[in-house]
Amino acid sequence: MTKSGNKISGLTKERVREQLADEADPKAIKRLTAAREYLEGLSPEAIENKYGWHHQTVYNWLNRFEERGFDAALYDKSRPGRPSQLSDEQLEEFSAVLHEPPEEAGYDDPAWSTALAQHYLIEAFDIAFSRRHTRRLMHKAGVSPKRPRPEPASADEDEREEFEETVEKK
Known part of the structure; x- marks a missing residue:
């Protein structure tokens, strides 16, 4: 367990606050908030109690800042997923x-x-x-699937045609 405030020594409260004010990404905001709280003296356990983020997650976020640097720690790498089976x-x-x-x-x-x-x-x-x-x-592809709509077996063809002729179409 690290002492509070020693985990991300290369980071300043001011830099974290400036980035936090401009940030829109929800994950980056959480990571910055955890870093800010840590720099202000809260332990990961206290951050867990305050925000509900597990203390190991907070440690992982702090380690990201330590290992990757400030900018790289904020955002996740691209995860493109499985390639399409259709060319x-x-x-x-x-x-x-x-x-x-x-x-x-x-x-x-x-x-x-x-x-x-x-x-x-x-x-x-x-x-x-x-x-x-x-x-x-x-x-x-821009196409909506269609489903057949059943007509009642008792529908009289003449009545249906008369109905369609008398109803105003908008």
Whole structure:
């Protein structure tokens, strides 16, 4: 356990306060607040009691300032995630297909549903995505999935047409 105030000796309260006044990133604000409190004499345990951040997390933040330097300690490194299974060209092709009626792609459906788009991805690219991810890809392509709306079996065709003619469209 380190004595209070000795962990980040190269850092001044003024520099931390100036950065804190201009900072917008929530994680950086937490780290700066912990550093400020530490420089003002609070132990990591006291900071935990005051803010609810675990004392080991506070120690980790203070170590970041010590090891990485002031600017690098404030922000996390980029985490790009898993690479896409679809290439950019495949995504463009998928988007282009979605902007056409499903009949153009050889399907007997009036509109693109999530399930139909998912089926197309499997057939065209041999890639199986969940329905949720397929919906995300459709959204990225600028297309909303459509669901068929059932008509009541008792709907009279003449009454429906008369209703549509008498209702004002805005």
